[in-house]
Each structure stands twice: as C-alpha cells, then as structure tokens.
Amino acid sequence: MKYNVAVMGATGAVGNCFLRILEERKFPVKNIRLLASEHSRGKKLKFKGKPYPVEALTHDSFKGIDIVLASAGASRSLEFLPSAVKAGAVCVDNSSAFRTEKNVPLVVPEVNPEKIKENKGIIANPNCSTIQMVVALWPIHRITKIKRIVVTTFQSVSGAGQKKIIELWEQSKMFLAKKKVTPVEFPHRIAFNLIPQIDVFMENRYTKEEMKIGNETRKIMKDPFIQVNATCIRVPVFYAHSESVNIETEKHIGADEVQEILSKAPGLVVIDDPENNSYPMPMLAEGKDEVFVGRIRQDESIKNGISMWIVSDNIRKGAALNAIQIAERLIK
C-alpha cells in the first residue's frame, strides 16, 4: 500500500525536513506533490534523488492526495486544509491553526497516539517547545501526576524559519567583522544576543508561544489541571531547542527514579553524567531524532520537585519528524 503525499510549505525549513525524513524512514510514498507559495513555483526540490517541481498552492492542489503534511503557517492552513479534507485527504498540520480546536486531535505519538484515530481529516502537530517537553514529562506524569511546570526555553533561530537561520549567520559574520548589524527578520540583533520574545504578546503580557506551551501540554497529557508557567527566549543557536524544566509532582519521586524511567521511555535518550561533563546540548541534538534529557536532579526547594534540562532538534522531533510519526501510525 502506497500513498499520495502532498507537502505544503515544501520550500521552508520544516518542508525540506519533511522530504528528508520521508526518504530516511522509507515512508510508502506513491506520488509526492510539493506545494508552496506562488513565488516558489517552478523551483525544483529533490526527493529520493529525483527533482520535483514546486507547485503553487491552490484549493485544487489536493485532488487524489491521501496525506497532507502541512507547514506553511497558520493562515494558509486555515484557508487551504478544509479543501484538502474535502478532497478526501488526511492532513497533519504543523501550524497552530487547529491545535486548540476541540475536535482536532493534538498528537505526540509517544504520549497520546490513541487520539489519531479520532481525527476528522485534520490532526494537529504541537508546537516544537511543547513536543520535546511532553515526551520527557509524560513518563513521569504516569507515575505521579505533575501539578506544576516552570519552564524557560532556549529556542534556536531555525524555529522561526529559513530566513532567520540566514539572518543569524549573516549577523554573526558582520558582528565579527566589526560592522554594523541591522536586524531585518528579528525585531533586534540576535547574533551574540538574546531576545526574550517569541511570537506576539498577549494581553496578559505573556507571548503566544508561552501560552501555547501550557494549553497544548494540558491537551496532549489529557490533564486540565497541570499548571504551567513558561518563559520563551530566542538564543543565537541554529538548530535544537533547549529547556530548563522544573516540575512539582503530587507524590515524591527521586532523581534516580526519574533517570531510570526516562532511560526506558520511547523517543528519549538520557545523557546525564556530570562527572564527565556529559549532558544534552544543542550541538549534540542537531539532526537527531530523539529528545535528550539530562541534569536530572532533586529540587529541594519544594517537597516534591525535580529539575531537568531537555534538548531536541526543533525541526525534526519538534516539527517534521513528529508529523511523519503521526502519518506512520495513521496508515498502520
């Protein structure tokens, strides 16, 4: 059994990664259709060694398509995915468009794969920062409920798209050449700086990104009572997001036990050998599929607390890989 697959947003950082991962994992692709905005039309992208033309995305792009992998932003998903569903496709959407819709499953295969079959044509892929966090927290939550999460993220520029990757590269070169840096894509210089803003600000002074982490975590972990406080920071790193995560659990759990549970959990790799300066870092997670966890330790500042450091490639597990893992379960 093979499937006709359309990639929406094929020319972007995640779109490109969709193609690589479909190849790597030998996803049963019959035909592939590459969709992007009008100005990318005619470009060619390689898939399994063969060049494919990029087509302009329209409402008629989905005829005969079985699976849509979408990463073209929320407004395009809102506009075009209903047409894909009407044409009979199932869409895995990487944008935030449908994530909080009641009837749209929001899925991380390591956490809530059973939700996939409830789909009515659209399955939402969570935000990158949420995915890596819940992969690491779910195995703990099943042992003792997590009551509260305080998370600070260190998000790489690739999470904001291809142009932002180039911007960090160019700005860094200019800075080291002692030339004036003028930000174009980011609101401020990102080279050798930190920007405490990801996405737009809401009325409560949190950014949309910060609010997403809480809302999505509660939906994916199926627990409306988990309290989350998030602070999201953009850092001058190209690939992989890192997170400093502090949790409070209902019952006491030891750091050793957490380490053991996470070592056996799916999709996770524990790197936690401080004596040998061994812990997760973006440079180690880049291009990898797993979520890396380390610096696991008891938080003595509360009765039942654990602190940890979670790193994962935001373009892979945080976006393209998670979506394709959903698609794999969908066709099983």
Place this chain on the structure above:
Amino acid sequence: MKYNVAVMGATGAVGNCFLRILEERKFPVKNIRLLASEHSRGKKLKFKGKPYPVEALTHDSFKGIDIVLASAGASRSLEFLPSAVKAGAVCVDNSSAFRTEKNVPLVVPEVNPEKIKENKGIIANPNCSTIQMVVALWPIHRITKIKRIVVTTFQSVSGAGQKKIIELWEQSKMFLAKKKVTPVEFPHRIAFNLIPQIDVFMENRYTKEEMKIGNETRKIMKDPFIQVNATCIRVPVFYAHSESVNIETEKHIGADEVQEILSKAPGLVVIDDPENNSYPMPMLAEGKDEVFVGRIRQDESIKNGISMWIVSDNIRKGAALNAIQIAERLIK
C-alpha cells in the same frame, strides 16, 4: 582624603574593569598598585592616562595599601588576603573564597549596605548571577516575603574570564568559515551552542554556581527561609548575564505593583513595553551600570507568583562596579 588602592588580578576582565570604573567614578585614589601573577609582571596598564607597571603578587605587596580590590580567583584570595588584612588594608574580594564565612559581610549596596561596617578586613562581593537577582528581588521582598525562587540563568562568556571571551570570538569565526572547532577553554564548543554547566558539579548534581545563588541570596537578603532552585547555562553572548526568574511570595502582589516598585528602586531600570518589543537584552545592558528588569507578569500557575527577566553587565554590576560601590561606602 585619598587612598592607596591595590588591584589584585589587574590583567583580567574584571581587573581591567576595576581601573575603568575607578576612573569613571573619580574614586579618590592616591596611588594605585597593579598586582597579577608572575607571568604578567612588567606588563603596563593605563590608569587615568598614565601607564602603570604590573607587579607580581606576593605576601609583601600590601605595604601602605588602604583598599584592596581583588579578582584573582578563590585560591589566591585565600592565600594572599590575610596578608593584606595584616598589613592594615580592607579588602573587597570578588572571589568566592570568603562569601559564606560567618564573619565576612557579603554585600550588595542596594540591599545590605549596613553590613559593610561589620567587616574585619574582608568584605565579599557576591557571585555575578546573585547580585543582579537580589537587586531586583529585594524591593519586592521588603513588601511581601519571597518564599521560593526558580531561576534559570543565561550567562555570558565574560563571566568566565578574558580567555573565554577570545574563545567565543575565535570559535564563532571558525564555525562561520566552516572549519573544525576544537574547544580549549570550555569543555565543549560554545559558539552557536549552549553549555548547561558553570563551575564544577557537586554531589547533589547541582553545579557550584547553582548552589551559590541560593546560599548567597539567603545571606544577602538576611532570610534563611528563602528557597531557591537554580539552573545555570552558559550562552554564546560576550557580555551581560540574563535570568528568567519566577518567584512565589507570601502575599499576593500584582505585576503592575511590582513594576511600580522596581521603577523606583535604586540601581534598577525597568524596560517593559512588550507592545513596542521593548525588554531587557544583553546587547542593551553591555557596558551599563544598572540592572535591567522586564517581562514582569503575573504567574497564574500558583496563588502568589511573579515572573520576570533580569539582565545586567556581569563584569560591571556583577563584579567590578559592585565592589567599587562597596569601597565607596567604606570610605564614606
């Protein structure tokens, strides 16, 4: 009234900053003596436009000295400061050597200036990450007690000394030239990466840096009950440390009230205008004296919570400036 001042560790990043700040603030210096390790002997450093020779640090270096500003590492402070005290000098020590000693005041002038007069020859300057945090938290603590702090730091390379600044610069150049990067000073590549380790690991799996923040905060804020959980991360930024700080207070305090209190507090500047993408960043704090606070918001995940983002130049307020502010009060 003018004073004979010795700068210990004169050739380092903080040592150099001592000289600049003594000039800027017109500290009443009669004579200055520049002390460093044997291999720096004979180097010349400028002070008020005049070159001064660097002398090798010995137990006899302190004859006639009134004030020692020390930033040459804990082992040198432990070895040499007792000789300085014996010679009649008062030492402001930037190292961790004496910080937790019961009879040594640990001072941030905005918080506990009254401790300065209790000195028996040595006054300790706190860790850079602690200083900026307590400057921002103390005005809140005086209104309603802070029960718990969860802090994640984003620490610039200059906190680790001059060689580390050069390492980030060189590694970044190599990386952008697509050449192999071999770390020398840091345990791993720091360019376009994050290292979740500052200082050595303790038995409880926290780093010394992470433990210092709690221990020093309790001593400076004179409250042994404040609970602190810290995670310290090295980031590829040259100057200024940033901190994501989440606090739980005894009584409820609104984000607006916190903003108002901090706007009026000494040594602090509130930059908190999200609608105009305005918040503290390392590039804004570099070379400045103040502690910058922004992203102040209610933490709805607990009853009485506040989150904020604190940025300050770690070489200035985090080290040299704080020490000289102590010296200024000492001679008043």
